[in-house]
Amino acid sequence: xxxxxxxxxxxAQAAKAASRELARLSTEVKNRALVSIAEGLVAKExxxxxxxxxxxxxxxxxxxxxxxxxxxxxxxxxxxxxxNDVRTVAALPDPVGETIEARTLPNGLRLERRRVPLGVIGxxxxxxxxxxxxxxxxCLKSGNAVILRGGxxxxxxxxxxxxxxxxxxxAGGVPIDAxxxxxSTERQLVSEMLKMKQAIDLIIPRGGEKLVALVIENATMxxxxxxxxxxxxxxxxxxxxxxxxxxxxxxxxxRPTVCNALDCLLVHSDIxxxxxxxxxxxxxxxxxxxxxxxxxxxxxxxxxxxxxxxxDWGREFLALVAAVKVVDSLDEAMEHIARYSSGHSEAxxxxxxxxxxxxxxxVNSACVYVNASTRFTDGGQFGLxxxxxxxxxxxxxxxxxxxxxxxxxxxxILGSGQVRP
Amino acid sequence: xxxxxxxxxxxAQAAKAASRELARLSTEVKNRALVSIAEGLVAKExxxxxxxxxxxxxxxxxxxxxxxxxxxxxxxxxxxxxxNDVRTVAALPDPVGETIEARTLPNGLRLERRRVPLGVIGxxxxxxxxxxxxxxxxCLKSGNAVILRGGxxxxxxxxxxxxxxxxxxxAGGVPIDAxxxxxSTERQLVSEMLKMKQAIDLIIPRGGEKLVALVIENATMxxxxxxxxxxxxxxxxxxxxxxxxxxxxxxxxxRPTVCNALDCLLVHSDIxxxxxxxxxxxxxxxxxxxxxxxxxxxxxxxxxxxxxxxxDWGREFLALVAAVKVVDSLDEAMEHIARYSSGHSEAxxxxxxxxxxxxxxxVNSACVYVNASTRFTDGGQFGLxxxxxxxxxxxxxxxxxxxxxxxxxxxxILGSGQVRP
Numbered sequence: 001x002x003x004x005x006x007x008x009x010x011x012a013q014a015a016k017a018a019s020r021e022l023a024r025l026s027t028e029v030k031n032r033a034l035v036s037i038a039e040g041l042v043a044k045e046x047x048x049x050x051x052x053x054x055x056x057x058x059x060x061x062x063x064x065x066x067x068x069x070x071x072x073x074x075x076x077x078x079x080x081x082x083x084n085d086v087r088t089v090a091a092l093p094d095p096v097g098e099t100i101e102a103r104t105l106p107n108g109l110r111l112e113r114r115r116v117p118l119g120v121i122g123x124x125x126x127x128x129x130x131x132x133x134x135x136x137x138x139c140l141k142s143g144n145a146v147i148l149r150g151g152x153x154x155x156x157x158x159x160x161x162x163x164x165x166x167x168x169x170x171a172g173g174v175p176i177d178a179x180x181x182x183x184s185t186e187r188q189l190v191s192e193m194l195k196m197k198q199a200i201d202l203i204i205p206r207g208g209e210k211l212v213a214l215v216i217e218n219a220t221m222x223x224x225x226x227x228x229x230x231x232x233x234x235x236x237x238x239x240x241x242x243x244x245x246x247x248x249x250x251x252x253x254x255r256p257t258v259c260n261a262l263d264c265l266l267v268h269s270d271i272x273x274x275x276x277x278x279x280x281x282x283x284x285x286x287x288x289x290x291x292x293x294x295x296x297x298x299x300x301x302x303x304x305x306x307x308x309x310x311x312d313w314g315r316e317f318l319a320l321v322a323a324v325k326v327v328d329s330l331d332e333a334m335e336h337i338a339r340y341s342s343g344h345s346e347a348x349x350x351x352x353x354x355x356x357x358x359x360x361x362x363v364n365s366a367c368v369y370v371n372a373s374t375r376f377t378d379g380g381q382f383g384l385x386x387x388x389x390x391x392x393x394x395x396x397x398x399x400x401x402x403x404x405x406x407x408x409x410x411x412x413i414l415g416s417g418q419v420r421p
Numbered sequence: 422x423x424x425x426x427x428x429x430x431x432x433a434q435a436a437k438a439a440s441r442e443l444a445r446l447s448t449e450v451k452n453r454a455l456v457s458i459a460e461g462l463v464a465k466e467x468x469x470x471x472x473x474x475x476x477x478x479x480x481x482x483x484x485x486x487x488x489x490x491x492x493x494x495x496x497x498x499x500x501x502x503x504x505n506d507v508r509t510v511a512a513l514p515d516p517v518g519e520t521i522e523a524r525t526l527p528n529g530l531r532l533e534r535r536r537v538p539l540g541v542i543g544x545x546x547x548x549x550x551x552x553x554x555x556x557x558x559x560c561l562k563s564g565n566a567v568i569l570r571g572g573x574x575x576x577x578x579x580x581x582x583x584x585x586x587x588x589x590x591x592a593g594g595v596p597i598d599a600x601x602x603x604x605s606t607e608r609q610l611v612s613e614m615l616k617m618k619q620a621i622d623l624i625i626p627r628g629g630e631k632l633v634a635l636v637i638e639n640a641t642m643x644x645x646x647x648x649x650x651x652x653x654x655x656x657x658x659x660x661x662x663x664x665x666x667x668x669x670x671x672x673x674x675x676r677p678t679v680c681n682a683l684d685c686l687l688v689h690s691d692i693x694x695x696x697x698x699x700x701x702x703x704x705x706x707x708x709x710x711x712x713x714x715x716x717x718x719x720x721x722x723x724x725x726x727x728x729x730x731x732x733d734w735g736r737e738f739l740a741l742v743a744a745v746k747v748v749d750s751l752d753e754a755m756e757h758i759a760r761y762s763s764g765h766s767e768a769x770x771x772x773x774x775x776x777x778x779x780x781x782x783x784v785n786s787a788c789v790y791v792n793a794s795t796r797f798t799d800g801g802q803f804g805l806x807x808x809x810x811x812x813x814x815x816x817x818x819x820x821x822x823x824x825x826x827x828x829x830x831x832x833x834i835l836g837s838g839q840v841r842p
Contacts, residue, residue: 020783249840367831368831369834418794419668
C-alpha cells in the first residue's frame, strides 16, 4: 500500500495536470457535468446514505454530541438539497473568459485583461459532508481542479460522495482527475498539503476557528478564509427608533449562530434612555441576554441584563447574547469599532446625512451598512449566487466571495510586430 | 536608548494610527504632499548627497563592486529624476474611492463596492535608495501608510531621504507618521516585521531573489512580490520571419538585464533552418550567446552557440544569453512553456489564427503575447502609470502592478430599514 505522502503527491500531480484541461472547457461542458453531479447525488442515494450510516454509527459510539451528529447526518432530503445547490451553481454565469478590461494602446497593441481560473484549489474541511459537493461544484464551475481533505468523522460519507461526484463529472465530460479526494486521515497530511505551493495554488479552510488559524499560520500558498464576524451596530441620536429596534431585533435574533449576526450594540447617550428599553423589550421576547457597560446597565437593570466583562467587547457570541454600550459620539462609536471589530460587518442607524457619510467613509470593514441589518452580508443576498465564504482579509477578496473570487486574470496582448523602442 | 524591537513596534503603531487619517485624505491634499516631496528632494540635495557620500565611502572601504556602487550612488541628476518620478505619481488618477460596481438590490438596498487603501504596507528593500521615494509616493497616493526597511549599505542615504520625505509630506498636510523609516539595521528585525500581521497589512520585498524568497517563506501577512521572468518566445511555421527576427532581437537585446527580456527561443522544425540563422545573424551583432539543444546546435554551429545544459531550460539569464530549442509542434512548445516558465511573459509569432487563439487561451502566464515583444510587460507600457513591480503570483494581482494593486475594496450598503426575512 502507498504511504500517505504518496497518495497526496500522486493526487496533487493528477489534479495539476487535469487543471490545464479543465481551464479550457466550455461553459456548456462544465454545466453538463454539474447537472450530471446533481443527478448522481440523487441516483446514488442508497450508497451514500449507507456510507453515512457507518460514520454515524462510529460517531455515536465515540460519544459525539447531538448538534455534531446532526451536522454529520445525510438523508434523502439533504441529498436533494445538495443536488439543488449544485444545480444553482450550474445556473450561475461562468466567470472564466470574462474580459475585465480591454483597450488599444497608442502603439496599436490590443491589451486585454481576461479572467482565468487559479489552477488547483486545496480544501481542508470538517464534519459537514455537504462541503464535498458544494465546493466541488464551485471549483468546477470556476475552472479549478480541487483536492478535498475532509474530517476523519465523515470519511465514509465524503469518500462515497467524492466517488459519485468524480464519476458523474467524468460522465459529463470533465477530466475525472479534476476532483481529488484524500482518503488518508493522518494528521501529518494537512501539514504536507500546506507546504505544496508548487502544486496547490490556493487553500480554503472550512471549519472552526482552530482549523482556520492552523491553515493561515502554516500555509505556504495563499489562503481564502472566512473570518469571524464581530458585528457592531451604532444608533445615532437622529435614528428612527422604531426602525432601529426592528433592525436590532433582526440582526440579533433572526439567526444568531452565524457570522453576520449582531454582537455589539452601541447607543448614543442622548437617546439611550428611550432606545435601549425599546430594544430590550423586543429582545427579551427572544430571551436575548444583554452584557452591559455601566451606563447601559443603569437603564436596563431588571431585564435580562448583566454587567459586561472586558472579554465581552470584541467577542463573537454566535448565540442569543449581545454586548451593549452607551457612547457619547459618533467618534467614540467608530473608535470602539476600530478597536474591537473583526472587519466583517458594521451598521449605523441614523437620519443624519453627515453621520451616514462619515460612518461609510471611515469605518473600514468588509461591509458597512446604513439603516439595514448586518444579516444581509451574504453572497446570495448580494446577488453573487453561491458563496465560498465571507472574507475578513483585505487581500484579493473582501466580504462575500462568489465564483469570481476563485479566479485570477491574465493579460493577453495582440500585436502586429511591435517592439519596444 | 530603545531596543530594535521597541523602535519597530512604536513606528508600526504610529503608522497604523496615521493610516486611518491618511485613508480619508482628499486627492488634493495627497497630491500637494507629493509635490512638496518632489520639491524637497531637490531643495535638500546637499544633505542627501552628503549622507550618500558616507554610505559610498563605507561601501568602497568594504570593497563593494562597481555595479553595486553605481546603484548606491546619488547625485544631483538622480535626485531630480527621483523628484520627477514622484511628480508622475501625483499626476496619476487616485484609485481610492473609486466605485468598482454598484447596483440596487430587489429589496431596495443600494449596494456599492468601493476601492479603499489596504492600510499599512511594509517594504523591505536593498541597496537602491530611490526605492525610498518611489515606494513612499506610491503608498501615499494609494492612501497607505508605509514602513520602510532598507539595506545596511544605504542607511545614511535612506535615512536622509526619509527625513526629507516625512517633513515634506507633513508640510503638504499628510500625517508625518504615515511614512516610517526603520533606522536599526539588525537582521533580526526583518523576522520581527514579518510576524506583525496585526500591524502590517501587506509586505513588499524589493531586491534580489534571496530576499524575496525569505519574505515569502516567513511572512504571516500577504506578500506582493515581483517574480523572476523566464520568458519564452515560440516561432510558428506560419510566422513572418522578418517580424520574428525583429521581435527576437528586441526582446533579447534592447535591455537584457530585466525580467521581461527573452530567455528561451522555441522554433518550429519546419522553419528552423531558415529562421534560426536569420536571428543568429542579428543576435551576433549584439554578441548574444546561444545555448542550443542538439537540433538547434546543428543549424547554428559556427556562430556564437554552444550546447545547452539541463540548467539552461527554465533559467532567467538577465544577460546577453538565450536558450534555443527546436520543437515539432505548438503543443510541444506549450508543454515546454508549462514546464519551465515562471508565469511572467510568453510570446508566439504566427500568422495562423488558430495557433494564436490556442496560445493565448492555453498558455497560463501573467502576460501572453501574439506578434509582439515581451519587453512590453511594464506598468508604464500598459498605461498603469508608475508600477510597484510585476507579479508572477496568481492571487490579488498578476503582471504589472500599479496603484490599484495597492488597494482593496469595501462594500457600502445604504438601506431604508431593510431586515432579512
